[in-house]
Structure formats: C-alpha cells, structure tokens
Amino acid sequence: MHQARTTCPYCGVGCGVVAELAGERIVGVSGDSEHPANYGRLCVKGSALHETLGHRGRLTRPRVDGVEVDWETALSAVAQRLAATRSEHGADAVAAYLSGQLLTEDYYVANKLFKGFLGTPHLDTNSRLCMASAVAAYKRSLGADAVPCSYEDLEEAELVVLVGSNLAWNHPVLYQRLKVAKTRNPLMRVVVIDPRVTDSCEIADLYLGLRPGSDARLFNGLLTWMADRGRLDRVYLEKHTHGLEEALAAAREEDDSVEAIAADCDLDPERLETFYYWFSSQLHVVTLYSQGINQSSSGTDKCNAIINCHLAGGKLGLPGAGPFSITGQPNAMGGREVGGLANQLAAHMDYHTPGARDRVTRFWATESLVPTLPEGPGHKAVELFESIERGEVRALWIMATNPAVSLPRANRVREALETCPLVIVSECMADTDLLDYADIVLPASSWSEKNGTVTNSERRISRQRGLLPPPGEAKHDWWIITQVARRLGYGEAFDYAHPAEIFDEHARLSGFENADSSKRLFDISGLAGLDRAAFDALLPIQWPVTAAAPRGTARLFEDGRFATPDGRARLIPVRPREPEQALSEARPLRLNTGRIRDQWHTMTRTARAPRLMNHRAEPFIEITPEDALALGVGDQQLARLRGAGGDYLGRVRLTKGQRRGEVFVPMHWSDRFSGSARMGSLLEAHLDPLSGQPESKHGAVALESLPVAWEATLLVADDLPATPGWCMESAYWARIPLAHGQRWQLAGMPEQADRDWLAWLAGHLPVTPALWLDDPAGGRLRAAGIEDGRLRWWLMVGPPAELPGLAWLDERLAEAARGEALSPERRRRLLAGCDDGAADSGPVVCSCHQVGQKAIVAAIRGGEASVEALGARLACGTQCGSCIPELKSLIEEQRATHAEEEKAPCEP
Numbered sequence: 001m002h003q004a005r006t007t008c009p010y011c012g013v014g015c016g017v018v019a020e021l022a023g024e025r026i027v028g029v030s031g032d033s034e035h036p037a038n039y040g041r042l043c044v045k046g047s048a049l050h051e052t053l054g055h056r057g058r059l060t061r062p063r064v065d066g067v068e069v070d071w072e073t074a075l076s077a078v079a080q081r082l083a084a085t086r087s088e089h090g091a092d093a094v095a096a097y098l099s100g101q102l103l104t105e106d107y108y109v110a111n112k113l114f115k116g117f118l119g120t121p122h123l124d125t126n127s128r129l130c131m132a133s134a135v136a137a138y139k140r141s142l143g144a145d146a147v148p149c150s151y152e153d154l155e156e157a158e159l160v161v162l163v164g165s166n167l168a169w170n171h172p173v174l175y176q177r178l179k180v181a182k183t184r185n186p187l188m189r190v191v192v193i194d195p196r197v198t199d200s201c202e203i204a205d206l207y208l209g210l211r212p213g214s215d216a217r218l219f220n221g222l223l224t225w226m227a228d229r230g231r232l233d234r235v236y237l238e239k240h241t242h243g244l245e246e247a248l249a250a251a252r253e254e255d256d257s258v259e260a261i262a263a264d265c266d267l268d269p270e271r272l273e274t275f276y277y278w279f280s281s282q283l284h285v286v287t288l289y290s291q292g293i294n295q296s297s298s299g300t301d302k303c304n305a306i307i308n309c310h311l312a313g314g315k316l317g318l319p320g321a322g323p324f325s326i327t328g329q330p331n332a333m334g335g336r337e338v339g340g341l342a343n344q345l346a347a348h349m350d351y352h353t354p355g356a357r358d359r360v361t362r363f364w365a366t367e368s369l370v371p372t373l374p375e376g377p378g379h380k381a382v383e384l385f386e387s388i389e390r391g392e393v394r395a396l397w398i399m400a401t402n403p404a405v406s407l408p409r410a411n412r413v414r415e416a417l418e419t420c421p422l423v424i425v426s427e428c429m430a431d432t433d434l435l436d437y438a439d440i441v442l443p444a445s446s447w448s449e450k451n452g453t454v455t456n457s458e459r460r461i462s463r464q465r466g467l468l469p470p471p472g473e474a475k476h477d478w479w480i481i482t483q484v485a486r487r488l489g490y491g492e493a494f495d496y497a498h499p500a501e502i503f504d505e506h507a508r509l510s511g512f513e514n515a516d517s518s519k520r521l522f523d524i525s526g527l528a529g530l531d532r533a534a535f536d537a538l539l540p541i542q543w544p545v546t547a548a549a550p551r552g553t554a555r556l557f558e559d560g561r562f563a564t565p566d567g568r569a570r571l572i573p574v575r576p577r578e579p580e581q582a583l584s585e586a587r588p589l590r591l592n593t594g595r596i597r598d599q600w601h602t603m604t605r606t607a608r609a610p611r612l613m614n615h616r617a618e619p620f621i622e623i624t625p626e627d628a629l630a631l632g633v634g635d636q637q638l639a640r641l642r643g644a645g646g647d648y649l650g651r652v653r654l655t656k657g658q659r660r661g662e663v664f665v666p667m668h669w670s671d672r673f674s675g676s677a678r679m680g681s682l683l684e685a686h687l688d689p690l691s692g693q694p695e696s697k698h699g700a701v702a703l704e705s706l707p708v709a710w711e712a713t714l715l716v717a718d719d720l721p722a723t724p725g726w727c728m729e730s731a732y733w734a735r736i737p738l739a740h741g742q743r744w745q746l747a748g749m750p751e752q753a754d755r756d757w758l759a760w761l762a763g764h765l766p767v768t769p770a771l772w773l774d775d776p777a778g779g780r781l782r783a784a785g786i787e788d789g790r791l792r793w794w795l796m797v798g799p800p801a802e803l804p805g806l807a808w809l810d811e812r813l814a815e816a817a818r819g820e821a822l823s824p825e826r827r828r829r830l831l832a833g834c835d836d837g838a839a840d841s842g843p844v845v846c847s848c849h850q851v852g853q854k855a856i857v858a859a860i861r862g863g864e865a866s867v868e869a870l871g872a873r874l875a876c877g878t879q880c881g882s883c884i885p886e887l888k889s890l891i892e893e894q895r896a897t898h899a900e901e902e903k904a905p906c907e908p
C-alpha cells in the first residue's frame with residue numbers, strides 16, 4: 001500500500017485527494033489535508049471516487065465505422081478524413097467541441113492543432129453552457145477573465161450573497177468552509193437569492209425567493225438604492241472606474257423604488273430592502289454567483305449588474321470582498337487559459353487583442369502555413385451545431401462532453417450529429433448517448449490515469465496525477481491529439497513526449513511578449529522550465545505566477561488597477577430583460593433545471609458508485625403541492641412534461657421549496673438511464689447575445705399526469721443477458737445500478753394493463769420464474785428467477801411504495817455472483833416476502849453511511865430531535881456533512897407534523 005496526491009475530477013472547488021494504492025488499484029481516497037482548497041475535506045462524490053473506477057464499462061479499443069481497429073488505423077483514419085474535409089471544403093468545415101473536464105495539457109494541444117495548424121476558428125467547449133457569461137462580464141468590466149477572489153475571501157467576508165448557486169450541493173466543500181467560518185464569526189451573514197429553497201438555505205440569514213430571471217432588476221435596484229442613500233464609494237469610483245452615471249441612468253429607466261422592484265421580482269419589499277441595507281453597509285461582501293445567473297439569455301448583463309454594485313461600493317480587491325463567479329467543472333478555468341472558447345485565440349489573448357494574432361503565429365511558428373491562424377472568432381457551441389445543420393461544418397471532433405444530452409434543443413443536436421459526415425468522439429466510457437452518433441470512437445484514459453494540471457475556481461493550478469495504467473488500449477487525450485497532428489504533417493510542432501513539456505510551452509506562451517502583464521493577467525511564466533520531476537512535484541499555486549510573484553497571487557486588483565486599456569474598471573449599463581422562452585397557455589409552467597447532490601452531469605462516472613444512486617434514484621419533477629393538486633398529480637406519481645422540443649417523464653416530488661407556477665428537473669438523466677428524461681429536449685436554444693450562453697434555466701413546459709396501469713420493480717443480476725431494448729415495452733422506465741445488478745423501475749399504460757408477466761419474463765430473461773406469488777385482484781405480483789439455486793432476477797408488480805429493503809436482495813445477487821446457492825432459509829424468505837422482512841428504508845439521505853429517509857424519520861419520531869442525536873444513533877451526517885441541511889429539514893418537517901397532530905383534536 002502506498003499513498004499518492006492528486007486532484008478531484010469533479011467540481012471547480014478542485015479538492016486535493018490522497019489516493020490509497022494497492023498494486024494497480026485505488027482502494028480508498030481521503031481529502032488532502034495540505035491542499036489549500038479543501039484542507040482535508042471531501043464531499044460525498046469525492047469520497048466515492050475509488051468506487052467509480054475499474055475496467056468494467058470502459059472503452060478500451062478504438063473503433064472506425066463500427067469496427068474495432070488498432071490505434072494506427074484509427075489515428076490514420078482521423079488524420080486522413082480531417083485532411084480530406086479540409087482540402088475539399090476548406091478549414092471552416094472542420095471543428096472541435098471540447099470540455100472543461102479535459103486537462104490543461106489536452107486542451108492546449110487541441111487548441112493549437114485546430115486554430116494554429118488546421119486554421120479553423122471553430123473550436124468551442126461545453127464551458128459555453130456554463131461559464132461564458134461570467135467570462136464575458138469580467139472582461140467587459142475588469143478587462144480580463146480573472147476571478148478577483150480566493151476561497152479565503154469567503155471566510156473573511158462579513159456578508160456572503162449566494163445568487164443562483166446551490167453551493168451546498170454543487171460546491172459542497174466550499175459550502176462546508178463557509179459554514180465553519182460562519183460559526184466562528186457570528187456576525188457573518190449569508191443571503192441566498194434563488195427561486196428555489198435549496199439546501200444552501202440552511203445557513204441563510206435571509207432568503208430571497210425571487211421570480212426567475214429577475215436578478216438584473218434586483219441588482220440594478222441595489223445600485224440606485226446605494227446611490228440615493230449616499231452609500232457609494234465616491235473616491236474609489238472616481239479613481240478606478242468609468243461608467244457610473246450611465247449605469248445609474250440605465251437602472252433608473254424603470255421605476256426604481258423598492259416597492260416597484262420588489263413587485264417585479266415578486267419579493268417582500270421589506271426583505272428586499274434588508275438585503276440592500278446589509279449589502280451597502282458592509283465593505284467585506286462576497287457575491288458568489290453561478291448558473292442561476294449565467295444560464296440566461298441576459299446572463300452577461302446579470303453578472304455585470306452584480307459587478308457594478310461591487311465597484312460602486314469599492315467592495316473588490318480587499319480581503320473578504322468581490323464578485324466571485326464560481327467555476328463548475330474541474331478545469332473550466334484551465335480551458336479558458338489555453339484559449340478553448342471560440343472567441344479566444346490562446347493564453348487569454350483574443351482575436352482583437354492588439355498584436356495577438358501575430359504574436360501567437362510567431363510563437364507557434366505557423367507563418368508558412370496556409371491557411372494560417374483564423375482571422376476572427378468561430379462558432380459558439382449552439383451555433384456550431386446549427387452550422388452542421390446547414391452543412392457548413394462537416395467534420396467534428398468531440399472530446400469529454402455529451403452535447404446529445406447537455407445542449408438545449410438536444411433532439412435537434414442529435415439530428416445534426418446524424419447528418420454530419422464525420423463525427424469523432426474521444427470518450428472513456430463504453431456506453432453513452434453520444435457514441436451512437438460517432439463514426440470514429442477513440443478510447444481515452446480517465447481520472448487516476450491521466451496526468452496533467454487543472455485550475456480551480458480561485459485560479460489555483462493543481463496536479464491531477466497518473467497513478468494507474470489506462471485499461472486496454474485507452475490513451476491520454478493529449479497523446480491522441482498529438483498523434484493525429486503528426487499524421488497531418490505537423491510532427492515538429494507536436495513533438496511532446498510528456499505533459500510536462502506541453503505545460504512548459506503553455507507557461508512560456510503566457511509570458512511571451514507579456515512584459516506588462518497588467519493587461520494580459522494570465523501569466524504563469526514563473527512556472528516555465530519545469531522538468532518532469534519539478535512538474536510532478538508542483539504544489540497548488542494561484543496564477544499569476546511571475547518573476548514578480550513567484551509564489552502566485554491570491555487576490556487581484558488590490559491596487560485598483562484593472563486589465564482594461566486605461567487601467568480603470570467599467571460599470572456597465574444594464575437594462576433588465578425577461579427570459580426569451582415565453583410562457584403560454586400551451587406551456588404555462590416555468591422550467592428550472594439543475595443539479596443533484598450525488599450525481600455528476602450525465603452520470604457516466606458517478607452512477608458507477610451504487611451508493612450515489614440512492615439519494616435521487618429516478619428522474620423527477622419538483623412542484624409545489626398546490627400546483628400538483630390543481631394539475632391532478634400526486635407525490636411519487638409519474639408525470640409528463642411537454643416542452644418545445646420534446647417530452648420528459650419523471651416522478652413527481654412535492655416540495656414547498658418550489659414557487660407556484662414553476663417546476664424543477666435534474667439535468668442528469670440520459671437515454672442510458674431512463675426512457676424519456678433528457679431535460680435538454682425540453683428547452684429551446686436562446687442565447688445571450690454577448691456570450692452565446694444558452695438560457696438553460698428558463699424553459700416553458702406543460703405538465704400532465706401519466707395515467708399508468710401498473711408499476712413494477714425488476715432486479716436483474718449484472719451478468720444476465722436480457723433482450724436488447726426490452727425496457728422499451730414499458731411506457732416509462734428507469735435503470736438504477738445496484739452493487740451487484742441493475743434495478744429497473746417500469747410502468748405501463750392502460751393499453752398494457754393485461755400484460756402476461758409469465759410470458760413477458762420468459763420472452764426477455766433466460767431464467768424462468770421458480771418462485772411466484774400472484775394476487776391478480778390486488779394487482780400485485782412477485783416472482784423470482786432462480787438458477788442452480790442462485791437468485792438471478794426478482795420482480796415486484798405493485799406500487800414502489802411497497803418495496804421491501806432492496807439491499808437484502810442485492811446481497812442475494814452478490815452471493816449468486818460468487819456462485820453461492822440460496823440457503824433453504826433464504827429461499828423460504830424469498831417465497832414468504834422476497835426479503836428479510838425489512839421495509840425499504842426510503843431514498844438515501846446520507847450517502848456516506850447509506851441511511852434512508854424512513855429510518856431517519858422513525859428516529860426523529862423516536863425522540864432524536866437534533867442532527868447530533870441522529871448522528872449518534874444512525875451515523876448519518878457524520879462524515880462529509882452534505883446531508884446535514886436535509887437532516888435539519890426532516891427534523892423541522894417532523895416538528896411541524898407533530899405540532900399539527902397535537903393541534904388536530906382541539907379543532908372543530
């Protein structure tokens with residue numbers, strides 16, 4: 001056994017991880033106590049990392065036109081087809097779509113190849129769906145895509161405002177840090193601005209549940225409120241900024257009284273004014289914003305409305321102050337550093353940056369190429385797929401992202417992919433929706449195998465280290481790209497033998513002709529020249545890293561000098577706009593989409609850890625009890641959402657945390673996990689005009705109940721061959737990986753009411769039922785398939801609420817996998833009730849210790865009325881702490897229910 005340090009591959013917090021290695025396996029992970037992002041903490045996703053590894057389900061061989069081939073054939077095919085497309089249709093017919101989950105070194109060589117050598121500007125990234133508006137706003141205002149703050153500023157602030165960020169679920173370690181800081185400083189206040197009551201409200205002193213999309217109005221109001229009450233920092237504004245008057249004038253174009261703004265935002269005026277008062281009376285304010293702001297057709301303006309207020313109050317460039325755009329993906333920031341957005345060139349230089357094109361051309365020595373560097377920006381993500389629809393882009397290389405799920409209007413994206421003559425996909429998993437559309441599939445190495453760097457939300461560069469060999473023939477992304485480049489004839493420029501060499505070149509370019517780095521802030525020339533050993537030993541460090549700042553830079557703009565041509569920041573006039581996706585009679589509900597605590601995006605990795613599947617096992621639709629009643633749907637029933645480009649089926653979850661007229665769905669389900677639960681198909685593609693970021697938070701949908709005749713749960717051993725596509729015979733299906741098999745939730749429509757289960761099972765599963773318990777009148781049925789005395793599958797027809805504890809059954813599948821037969825006692829139990837008699841403990845609340853909701857409610861009812869007491873009794877909430885907000889809500893709910901019950905008898 002030995003230990004190695006690396007970095008978590010999920011969110012932009014960028015936690016340091018210590019991996020325990022035993023031979024060629026990682027057997028455990030823990031937080032790196034020396035990493036400045038997390039100081040030893042990990043959230044539930046991070047701490048389950050080792051459970052997501054293993055060779056099963058990985059892509060291990062390249063494929064060309066559906067046929068497995070060796071690397072030589074695959075690489076030659078990629079090079080030859082890209083070259084052919086370019087020579088027949090021009091450089092503009094070739095494009096790449098990358099991801100904030102690539103390492104900086106992968107990203108650098110991809111950008112260099114496509115923009116520098118293939119000469120196409122069409123290289124964009126999924127960061128367009130994520131950070132583009134935040135980037136555009138920082139550049140417009142501060143002159144550079146540069147987050148001013150550090151995580152420490154969150155801890156040093158007196159007021160922290162979370163806007164459109166569910167930090168508790170999506171940046172859990174940062175949330176834990178904030179929570180601890182708040183306990184240490186009882187004067188610290190936290191405000192949450194989000195149309196949904198989220199778990200982040202646990203620590204909120206003030207919650208503003210605003211009307212979706214109204215944030216710009218709210219922050220414009222704050223600006224004029226500050227101006228009217230003498231709370232501007234006139235000295236700071238005078239010395240360091242431009243544009244106050246224009247910004248104020250724009251904000252005053254609408255009635256800027258607190259009452260009018262509160263009415264527009266659908267907020268209580270007193271609460272709104274409390275926020276205004278708090279914000280303006282504190283100097284040390286951090287406003288942390290995320291997708292509730294960015295994923296909007298006016299996201300750039302919303303970010304600027306926030307930044308305006310910070311500039312106007314001089315709340316920036318100080319400890320505990322600043323507008324803090326929190327990064328989503330582990331390397332969204334690194335991707336922007338190398339120039340991974342279609343409007344960038346390289347190393348934070350844009351096409352319009354004076355001298356940049358010439359400088360990059362000389363640095364890459366591409367003077368003699370035809371065509372040379374593109375003249376101007378290329379297509380942004382959504383536009384890229386539109387250009388494929390028009391037949392312009394004809395060859396697309398997609399790496400480490402799944403546009404068939406995550407882009408709005410996803411069904412049209414799929415059609416575009418179908419018509420695109422050449423689709424190349426680099427991916428590490430064998431089974432994703434996107435691979436159905438790939439002409440060439442390239443197996444990539446994954447976390448724990450990959451070696452390079454990532455940059456987190458606070459500009460901190462950390463090492464992800466290659467600890468294990470990739471499975472089969474999987475290769476590193478940087479290797480694949482450079483091998484293709486060599487076959488295209490660019491061997492000399494792509495002659496890297498190790499990621500350290502790529503990093504060195506990237507570091508040198510950042511400092512190349514950058515003597516006055518106050519304009520090109522991204523400068524890590526202080527990290528140039530690292531050899532492999534030094535690269536390996538690199539400690540986490542925040543850029544800029546220069547000769548003047550060799551140990552990195554924690555905070556930017558401390559001297560009030562910005563990266564704009566005249567060194568002053570700009571306040572931007574903002575005119576609030578409504579979401580573009582309009583509500584109508586046909587689609588009267590506002591659709592909000594986002595993340596859940598335990599899953600990462602399309603679940604290709606997190607779903608491999610069965611314990612992460614149990615918090616939210618199925619696709620769902622959150623709605624208020626009042627709206628549900630009016631629409632005739634009940635809690636846990638199945639329902640259909642109808643959106644602009646398709647339908648979504650999920651289970652209804654009633655919640656008081658949702659506003660009336662609004663629904664929330666998770667972004668995670670793909671066709672691999674459910675029949676019809678891709679939220680991307682519900683949304684139209686409306687873009688922010690400046691950033692090109694789509695409006696993923698504000699769809700318009702209708703909801704109706706799904707009148708199912710039956711529901712069933714089927715557990716199937718992992719190695720049992722089932723007929724392909726059998727789940728399609730149900731109106732609704734969801735697959736939920738277990739530790740030793742798969743659980744399928746199925747439901748049928750009235751026309752499927754008379755399903756002959758015996759025949760159906762025989763038609764799809766190789767093992768006929770050996771145990772059978774039927775109650776046709778009650779619509780209940782249980783059956784089990786037993787082969788050589790081993791449990792192979794188990795079926796229950798009946799409402800999921802009647803499910804027994806599935807862990808017991810999963811354990812029987814585990815025995816079967818080990819070749820152990822059921823003991824007579826267990827056979828009897830299977831017959832009697834198919835389980836050990838324990839009821840299902842409900843959705844898992846504490847994923848670390850697998851404690852279910854029903855068990856927690858029972859303990860609360862039994863008198864354990866605090867998080868600590870529950871922890872002592874059930875261990876829930878005692879490890880990563882992510883479930884504590886939910887534990888608190890359950891305690892509150894039970895207290896309320898108890899009070900109701902107490903009260904009930906006295907009422908007439």
Ligand SMILES: Nc1nc2c(c(=O)[nH]1)N[C@H]1C(S)=C(S)[C@@H](COP(=O)(O)OP(=O)(O)OC[C@H]3O[C@@H](n4cnc5c(=O)[nH]c(N)nc54)[C@H](O)[C@@H]3O)O[C@H]1N2
Binds near residue numbers: 163198290600
């Ligand atoms: N568990 C988990 N963590 C993740 C990820 C994951 O997949 N799973 N993904 C990572 C990535 S890439 C990203 S980008 C981040 C995203 O992190 P977040 O931005 O925190 O995530 P979301 O859940 O998409 O949206 C945040 C909130 O915006 C709110 N919102 C919606 N509309 C509005 C509005 O009009 N105004 C305001 N003020 N709020 C609104 C939503 O209700 C939601 O609670 O998370 C990262 N962390």
Ligand SMILES: Nc1nc2c(c(=O)[nH]1)N[C@H]1C(S)=C(S)[C@@H](COP(=O)(O)OP(=O)(O)OC[C@H]3O[C@@H](n4cnc5c(=O)[nH]c(N)nc54)[C@H](O)[C@@H]3O)O[C@H]1N2
Binds near residue numbers: 405445667
């Ligand atoms: N409606 C709606 N849509 C959204 C969002 C939303 O909130 N609402 N959020 C948006 C945001 S912020 C984001 S970031 C996107 C995320 O959406 P995507 O980027 O599409 O989602 P992922 O599942 O992360 O896709 C990454 C893929 O790369 C693979 N992969 C992982 N590591 C590697 C690697 O090292 N190399 C290679 N080659 N492949 C790898 C994974 O298996 C996976 O298939 O979704 C966006 N779409």
Ligand code: SF4
Binds near residue numbers: 047170
């Ligand atoms: S907070 Fe983010 S980076 Fe840290 S362990 Fe969790 S997912 Fe990984």
Ligand SMILES: [Mo]
Binds near residue numbers: 129130328329
């Ligand atoms: Mo993201």
